[in-house]
Amino acid sequence: MDAPRWLTEEEQEAWMALVSVLVRLPAALDRQLQRDAGISHFEYQVLAMLSTSPERTMRMSDLAETADGSLSRLSHVVSRLEKRGWIRRSPDPADGRYTLATLTEGGWDKVVASAPGHVEAVRDFVIDPLTKPQVRQLRDIGRRILNTVDPDGSCPGSPAGR
């Protein structure tokens, strides 16, 4: 333990604020979605990603990456969403190892129904309380952190088609 570089007052303040955000913001988002749509934020992300994909279809592995989750977690979640009739699974004809997840009509309707409320929550909690420059700063800060946490991160900002 060679001389830990402690945090300055300002760094500590920034860190404490961030930790609170890390805990409270996801909780608030989940609460809104759970209350208004009966789904978790992760489930929403999965449905939303599919809704913006060509053919409303994605490979499980790509989906896991863009939704920030492990493949195992995604598999469980998709099982549930499949039971609810919002997603269909099928083997990839091009390569049988891949599984394709496809949004059903019902799944599409679910996204359409729950998106406005979610966007509104994002606005209320994050975007609106910030100034325009702060939104830009937040984007830059977020990307910098991501680059060190997960250097080979999939698409931190540039949502290029896989």
Added chain:
Amino acid sequence: MDAPRWLTEEEQEAWMALVSVLVRLPAALDRQLQRDAGISHFEYQVLAMLSTSPERTMRMSDLAETADGSLSRLSHVVSRLEKRGWIRRSPDPADGRYTLATLTEGGWDKVVASAPGHVEAVRDFVIDPLTKPQVRQLRDIGRRILNTVDPDGSCPGSPAGR
């Protein structure tokens, strides 16, 4: 659903970056602490809070608030930490409804042993990749978000005496 105000390109980018941080940063922090100290980030927070308190003691309810957790969650966690010999519980002599959590010698040692590694991780992941102005911006942005997510938040930045 009256005309949802959609997000601009820049807002969307900021939001996507933030969501990724919300998922990946806690995971990275937990991984470090779990690997190097065998405890979760929440457990670390509890121990650390106690270590900086007078008498190394706090009421459960105050502890829950400053550590960003529900009382129920804290109760379970403290039970585990008590079993590991790091915390002791006792009724508050001043008011029997309160329970005081006190850090034991072993608990103190645990904090001392794991703090440098944790601070180092915080530096690596968050502080060091940012410029000095960005650290300040992060603090301000974080506080603004907290004020809307949880308006009566306990101590968003001003760590005044409990």
Added chain:
DNA sequence: CGTGATCACTTGATGGATCAAGTTAGGGTG
């Protein structure tokens, strides 16, 4: 001073996340 309400906490059950194997499909090598 006793009765009901409230507060601080605990406990048990439920649901979801994580981890470790297991399974199936393709690619590579002789």
Added chain:
DNA sequence: CACCCTAACTTGATCCATCAAGTGATCACG
């Protein structure tokens, strides 16, 4: 074309957070 190795999942067990209900201490009020 047999063999093995890896890649993309899936599944089951375990752990933890959350929710609901319960307990005991104190306060308010008559």
